[in-house]
Amino acid sequence: MLPRTQQFLRASASVRSISARTISSLKACIVGAGPAGYYTAQRLLKRNDHIHIDIIDRLPVPFGLVRFGVAPDHPEVKNAINTFTQTATGFGDRCRFIGNVEVGKDVRISELEKHYDILVMTYGAENDRKFGIPGEDAPGVYAAREFVGWYNGLPKFADLAIDLSKAKSAVVFGQGNVALDIARLLLMPIDKLAKTDICQHALDAIAASTLSSIHIVGRRGPLQASFTIKEFRELTKLPGVQGHVPSYAENINIDELPRPKRRVAELMKNKAGSSGDADGGKSWHLDFLLTPREVLTSNGRVSALRCTKNKLVGDDIMSQRAEPTDESHDISCDLIVRSIGYQSRCIDERIPFDTKTYTIPNEHGRVVGKAGLYCSGWVKRGPVGVLASTMTDAFDTADSILEDIDSGLTSSSQTGETHHWSHSLGKDLVDFTGWENINQEEISRGENKGKPREKIVNINEMLRIAKR
Numbered sequence: 001m002l003p004r005t006q007q008f009l010r011a012s013a014s015v016r017s018i019s020a021r022t023i024s025s026l027k028a029c030i031v032g033a034g035p036a037g038y039y040t041a042q043r044l045l046k047r048n049d050h051i052h053i054d055i056i057d058r059l060p061v062p063f064g065l066v067r068f069g070v071a072p073d074h075p076e077v078k079n080a081i082n083t084f085t086q087t088a089t090g091f092g093d094r095c096r097f098i099g100n101v102e103v104g105k106d107v108r109i110s111e112l113e114k115h116y117d118i119l120v121m122t123y124g125a126e127n128d129r130k131f132g133i134p135g136e137d138a139p140g141v142y143a144a145r146e147f148v149g150w151y152n153g154l155p156k157f158a159d160l161a162i163d164l165s166k167a168k169s170a171v172v173f174g175q176g177n178v179a180l181d182i183a184r185l186l187l188m189p190i191d192k193l194a195k196t197d198i199c200q201h202a203l204d205a206i207a208a209s210t211l212s213s214i215h216i217v218g219r220r221g222p223l224q225a226s227f228t229i230k231e232f233r234e235l236t237k238l239p240g241v242q243g244h245v246p247s248y249a250e251n252i253n254i255d256e257l258p259r260p261k262r263r264v265a266e267l268m269k270n271k272a273g274s275s276g277d278a279d280g281g282k283s284w285h286l287d288f289l290l291t292p293r294e295v296l297t298s299n300g301r302v303s304a305l306r307c308t309k310n311k312l313v314g315d316d317i318m319s320q321r322a323e324p325t326d327e328s329h330d331i332s333c334d335l336i337v338r339s340i341g342y343q344s345r346c347i348d349e350r351i352p353f354d355t356k357t358y359t360i361p362n363e364h365g366r367v368v369g370k371a372g373l374y375c376s377g378w379v380k381r382g383p384v385g386v387l388a389s390t391m392t393d394a395f396d397t398a399d400s401i402l403e404d405i406d407s408g409l410t411s412s413s414q415t416g417e418t419h420h421w422s423h424s425l426g427k428d429l430v431d432f433t434g435w436e437n438i439n440q441e442e443i444s445r446g447e448n449k450g451k452p453r454e455k456i457v458n459i460n461e462m463l464r465i466a467k468r
C-alpha cells in the first residue's frame with residue numbers, strides 16, 4: 001500500500017489524467033444514502049470531474065442513521081445533513097438520489113454491474129446482535145434498533161406498540177452510547193423532549209411513562225464501558241434524576257488510565273456509592289459484571305432479567321474479559337432494551353460477506369477479489385464509530401477508488417444511457433427534489449407544534465408528498 005500522502009498525490013493526479021484523456025464519464029453507484037454514502041460521494045465528486053454518481057436507498061428519504069439513529073435531543077449532530085445536501089445539490093446531475101429502491105430485492109447487484117463502472121456498498125448495519133438466551137423474544141423485550149427506530153420514525157418500527165404507562169423499571173442492556181441515548185430519553189423532562197424532532201407517538205408514550213428506574217447493565221466493569229464522557233455527563237445532569245454507580249467504582253485508580261477513560265472514570269468515581277432513587281423521583285443505575293442468562297416472564301410479559309455474575313480476568317485493565325462465576329442475580333423489570341450493537345448482513349450473493357465479522361471483506365474499501373466493487377461505513381468495518389470516523393473511513397475508500405481510476409484498474413466501460421434501469425422497476429422512486437418536498441412538509445408540520453420537524457413515518461405518505 002502506498003503511504004497516504006502519496007495516495008493523495010496520485011488521487012489528485014487522477015483528476016488531471018482523466019481530464020486529459022477524452023473518455024466517457026465514469027458511472028458510480030453507491031448503495032446506501034447514509035453518512036458513508038454521502039461522504040464517499042463528496043470525496044469522489046470533488047476530486048474527479050468525470051464521475052457521475054447515483055446514490056440508492058431502500059427508503060424514500062436519505063441520511064440513514066443521522067435521521068433514524070442520532071438522538072432527537074442532539075440536533076447539532078444532525079447538522080451533517082447540511083454537508084450531505086451540498087453534495088447532493090452542488091454537482092448538478094453528477095449526483096442523483098434514487099430513493100425507495102432496495103438493492104438485493106428490487107434490483108440485483110448483477111443488474112447494477114451492467115450499468116455502472118464502480119459499485120460502492122454503504123448500506124450500514126440493519127440487523128442487531130442477540131443475546132441468544134431463553135425468553136429473548138418475550139413481549140416487552142426490544143432491540144435498541146427497534147426502540148431507536150420507534151422514537152425516530154423509522155417506518156418499519158413506527159407502529160411498535162410500546163406501552164410505558166404501567167412500567168416501573170427498565171433494563172437497558174449494554175453500556176455503549178446507544179444505551180445512554182435510550183436511558184436519557186426515557187428519563188428526560190418531557191417539556192424538553194417535546195421541543196425535539198422525536199416522533200409524536202413516542203413523545204405521547206414517554207409522557208405517559210410511569211418508569212422510575214432504569215438499569216444500564218454491562219457484562220464487564222466500569223473501565224470497559226464503551227460510552228463516552230459527553231454522553232455520560234449528560235446522563236448525570238438530568239434534572240430530578242438520581243444516578244447510582246456501585247461503590248466499588250470508588251476504588252478505580254484514575255492515574256493508570258488513558259485520558260478519555262480517565263474523565264469517564266472520574267465522573268463514575270464521583271457518583272460511586274450515591275443513593276439510588278430520588279424521593280418518588282427517577283433514577284438510573286449502572287450495573288456491572290452481569291451476563292444475561294434468561295428473560296423471566298409473568299403473565300406472558302417480562303418480569304425480570306436473570307443474569308450470571310462475572311469476574312474480570314486478564315492483566316491489561318483496559319481489555320479485561322468477563323468470566324462467569326457460579327452466582328446469579330435477577331433484575332426486576334417490565335421492559336428490556338437489548339443495546340449490544342447493530343449487525344450488518346449480506347444483501348446479495350454477489351457481494352462477498354464474512355459471516356464471522358458481519359462485514360464485507362476489504363482492503364481500504366476494495367472488496368477482496370471483486371474489481372470495481374468497494375465498501376465503506378459500518379458494512380466495511382462493523383457497527384462502531386461516530387460520524388467523524390465514518391467520514392474518515394469513507395474518504396479512505398474514495399481514495400482507493402480514485403487510485404484505481406488513476407492506475408487504469410477501473411475505467412469507463414459503459415455506453416451512453418438511453419433508458420435508466422430504475423424506470424423498469426415499476427415502482428415510485430424519489431429523487432432529491434422529492435426528498436426536499438418531504439423535508440419541507442415535515443418542517444411545516446413541526447412548526448405548528450414548536451418542534452424542528454414532525455417526521456412522516458408512513459412510506460406511502462412520503463411517496464405521495466415527494467411527487468408534489
Ligand code: FAD
Pocket residue numbers: 031032033034035036037056057058059062063064065066068069070071074077101102103104122123124125126148178181342347376377378379384385386387388390
Ligand atoms: P447508515 O447510517 O446505517 O446508512 C446506511 C443506509 O443504507 C441507510 O440509509 C439504509 O436505509 C440504506 N440501506 C440499507 N440496506 C439497503 C439496501 N439493501 N438497499 C439500499 N439501501 C439500503 N454518531 C455521532 O457522531 N453522533 C451521534 O450522536 C450518533 N448517534 C448514533 C445513534 C445511534 C442509535 C446509532 C446506531 C449510531 C449513532 N451514531 C452517532 C453513529 C453514526 O450514526 C454512524 O457512524 C453512521 O450512521 C454510519 O453510517 P453508514 O452510512 O455506514 O450507515
Ligand code: NAP
Pocket residue numbers: 129130131173174175176177178179181218219220224225226227231339340341342383384385386
Ligand atoms: P458499542 O459502543 O459497541 O456498545 C455495545 C455494548 O454492548 C458494549 O457495552 C458491549 O460490551 C455490549 N455487548 C456487545 N456484545 C454483547 C453480548 N454478546 N453480550 C453482552 N453485552 C454485549 O455500540 P453502540 O452503543 O451500539 O454504539 C455504536 C456506535 O455508535 C459507537 O461507536 C457509538 O459511539 C456510536 N454512537 C455515538 C453516539 C454519540 O456520539 N452520541 C450515540 C450513539 C451511538 P463489551 O464491551 O463487553 O463487548
